[in-house]
Amino acid sequence: MDDKNKKTLFLTDIGTGLESILQQETNIQPENMLIIQGYSPVISHPYGDIMRSIILAIYQENIEEIFVVGTRDKRNDSTDIQSLLISENKGMKNKLNTVDYLFKNCKPEFFGSSVREWLDVSEDAAESIKKSMEIIRRHPLVPDYIKLHGLVVDKKGELATVHR
Template sequence: MNINKNKKVLVITDVEQELVPILQKTTNIQPENMLTIESYGCIISHPYGDIMRSVIMAIYEENVEDIFVVGTKDRSHRSINLPTQLEKDKIKTLDYLFKNSTPELQGGTLDAWLNGSGNVSENIKKSVEVIRHHALVPLHVKVQGLMIDNNGGVFSIVDPSTSTMV
């Protein structure tokens, strides 16, 4: 990976602690130049939500020019079982709002908003696309998706323009 090790880099990762050291080793980025945002499933579910606000602030305040959305290949996808936590009527109401209250609630259903697609690669692709196409993200900012294998530290690039990993 060809990255200037003195340049500030933003990394959006799952809440797994092992990813940052693996990424530092893989990219040769100095720890003091790596900013990290942790999110369950590395999902940016809304283009004007809190995570995206932090991304934009990092770009302009820290002069970030490279952004990595990083997921873990081995990660078993956890999902929240809402029917046991909320009444079914409330879920139906929220699903109706997700389907009919665009752009405030995007994602189709409450489950899709909370859990993403269930496929780490697809979640990375969607998050990369949200950042790349955001009106406040300058064109010179490079956004890449990465899938890391925790066992060997091997990574692969997740390209949103294709249906498979490169």
């Protein structure tokens, strides 16, 4: 396959302006960039929706390289999401207790041990990226030839490499 048909997949969070920063820093043309966005670049389950999208993209879009990209910003600040949910909706407490029960008793279907852990995005961006890279690298359906990179973008738009 010639270079102009090679596509690169970016797993990113929903930070604004990331696409142009990544294009500029990686010299990859927009038509060769495929982007999967989430609230954070965390793959919470090796057989979940995000990983499914990555695998389908690899085979259907001729992906040869994957970048897992996170940002360091205020969204990474520790927030007690469970308390926030309860304060927004008074009937939510019983629902959260039910879901917490499922997390504790229905493993391995759920990532984490509680709703709080599952929804928490306060983990260090580099650590989240490393964990996602590890899930991609170890997945049995991801070919060995896939090049995998981790990047963190700071508030100034500067990139730092994350090493496995």
